[in-house]
Amino acid sequence: MELTVVIPAYNEEASIRGTIRNVKKYCQNGQIIVVDDSSTDKTSEIARKEKTRVINHIKNKGYGAALKTGMLAAKTKYVAFLDADMTYDPSYFPQMLDLMKKHELDCVWGNRFAGKQNKMPLIRQFGNRVISLIFWLTTGKNVGDSSSGQRILKTSILKKIDLKTLPDDLDFITALSKRIVSRGLKFKIIPINYYKRAGRSKLALFKHGFRMIRNVLMEK
DSSP states (O other): EEEEEEHHHHSOOOTTHHHHHHHHHHOSEEEEEEEEESSSSSHHHHHTTTTTTEOOOSOOOOHHHHHHHHHHHHSSSEEEOOSSSSSGGGHHHHHHHHHHTTTTEEEEEEEETTSOOOOOOHHHHHHHHHHHHHHHHHHHHSSSOOOOEEEEEEEGGGGTTTTTGSSTTTTTTHHHHHHHHHTTTTTEEEOBBBBSSSSOOOOHHHHHHHHHHHHHHOOO
């Protein structure tokens, strides 16, 4: 076993079963860790019925905190993650893992704006493009999608990026992108499709958008 897939989840009973089964389909030799961020529904119960390892937060800590918990629990050479709402397609993970090995990369992530299908609401598309533009202007790297939530990393780089000090909320992801770039790690980006989510979004557009922009500007 060389890959652990972390699925952060908060009140995702409508989609967690489908997400787990899709990951198992394409990562048959990998481990799955669902980190339940203190859900009030049946997310954990459903995940356990799928014979998946579940780590529970006693209190709600945030998307980034759930990812950190899962990534730090991974014992494999590579750790991947994607959201629990079925917006990301795990069929890309084998391709990502092959790229990691072939090019000896530290990270691979998906660009939702380069895929053939993007069901992200238009206002969020605009916001994400603005953030990625600011990212390009401040780092000199045009990554296309600095806030993509589907990635594979070498577990050995978690100390290099000071994983524990990354934000606990949804702005975790742009801060992670900034650290990967600013610390000179080797990465590639591939086009991916992005689908309409199942259930209700947890994103607070202006609050999280502001934090993401702040991270792009301030992270080192």
